[in-house]
Amino acid sequence: MSSRKKTLLKVIILGDSGVGKTSLMQQFVNGKFSQQYKATIGADFLMKELVLDDKTVTMQLWDTAGQERFQSLGVAFYRGADCCVLVYDVTNPKSFENVSLWRDEFLVQANVKNPENFPFVVIGNKIDVDESKKLVSLKKAQQFCANLGNLPLFQTSAKEAVNIDQAFDVIARNALQQEENDEFQDEFNDAININLESENQGCAC
């Protein structure tokens, strides 16, 4: 595979409104936290270049609106995603329950080829809060991720920049892996298509 080709990794971030998706992305891309990020309406978009081992990749991060009705806008941009990040808020059990709904919704809308193998990463955000406010235990979250096929799980704080780079490193690696699999698959399919086409051409009908 040529390494000179620009590698684009498309990542979609999903989760209930207010769990901190925008804050996580901003912390990762711009290295800062602000109380002033507005609610996301529709979708937003950020890019970041990064070096994984020796390879330079560009991450395209799609930040989405958490309120349910925005789903009716259509989610054409889910297609072609290389990784999907599912975010919940450790202070909000409902947002944790909804993680599996977000996953299902993604799988339906994104039309991925191998749903069992598609890379998801789960993030429990806002771990900087007081212990007493944490209402989703790490154990429960680990159990949940294990059940869904050992999904990587990170406990983060966008506010205090805890575990952000670690989480996004895994996100990027898994996305890259997926990209390469897909590319291989596409080349494989192309090869088949070429064969079919040449066969068709040979056919007299």
Add this chain to the structure above:
Amino acid sequence: MGLSSLPELLQLEKSLEEAHGLVSSTEQTSLLLSHFELISSQVSSPSCEVSADEIEKLLQSDGDFNLAQCCNKCHQKLFYNDECASKGELQADLQPCCYESVERYKHAVSLDVSFWWFLLNSFPCCVMTLPNYTRLMLTHGIPPALRSRIWGLFTLAGNAQGTTDNYMENLYHSLNKDVSPDISIIVKDVNRTFPEISMFAEYSTKTKFENILNAYSIFDSEMGYCQGLQFIVAPLLFHFKDDLKTFNALVKIFELNKLRPIYDHEMSGLHLWFFQFDKIFETEVPELYAHFKELNIDIQMFLAQWFLSFFSITIPFSFLIRMFDVLLLEGVKSTLFRVGITVLSKNTDLLKTIQDSELIYQHLLSENCWGIFQQDVDLFIDSVMSLPVNHYSSEHLSTLEDVFSKKGIEDPILERVKMRLYG
């Protein structure tokens, strides 16, 4: 009193009309007049009298300068912060050109006073007799000191004195006896709506803000709270200061402009808006349209953010306020469309050099798309107001709607939307 300059105003009106006639055949006042017809069909009581003296005093009073933060020419900040602005304490190192911006609202010429007096006292008559002049004054911006009264008139949320009616008051208070199922998201959103503006950081403003959204989501419980509403409320509350009046205005703006379908659970109306905007974009900015087609750009990607938030996610606040001057008097949809077209057409040269669809999305979804105006709010509003209005008239929009409703259904989302809109 006050109307001694009426002949002069009428004379100016006539020259404006002639000037427009020379440059174009479109009737630039048609949006104003047709939206105004809608408004005036709902007015029952004549507005109360405000004296010209009082208006003059208001126009000269200090305070409320936070919106004219920068000099129009050199972009120098006029005040160190909001607080200095509210006290009228100017920055020390202002250039001569800055004083013009400072003076602009402070010393309204007497002709302006007459005009605003006329508008406040009998706005139906004023708009009918001076449509071109009204547009000109709108383009210059409503003086901040008069804004809350004028917005109040045009949203039917209060009379010239700013008082609201009893029925709405009772309704508002009874709605707030309940708590919306969306309250937690409302509270979160209020906390992240223009927190950089000092007024919105105050506890008392936040409480009012929450009450308005709470009441509205119960008032129309089927629609419920939809994110985006907070950005319509913010500029209204900023000038009205009063939550009841803001709530009242919100109700009327929704009714007059038929906004509900774009915010309901299916957002069915928004798909029609996308379609109409696409057609207008194609005729108004064909070069860029072709470039977007080539790159397979999906305009909904940024239009959803633009329309549902009234551009508030990225627009500078001073631009937002001036846009509200226009949209309250000329209609929401036609104004949002014109602003969208203006942003696209002003950015055409830049966007045409970009071959990456992602970079185009990034530009249009971020503050960068306003960079072209260099903070010059007058340039922005001038560009919006000088677009030929015929493509944005309700007649033209309904012609496009006919095309939309008859269009073949090729997309499952559109299919659902149409079921909802047309049965």
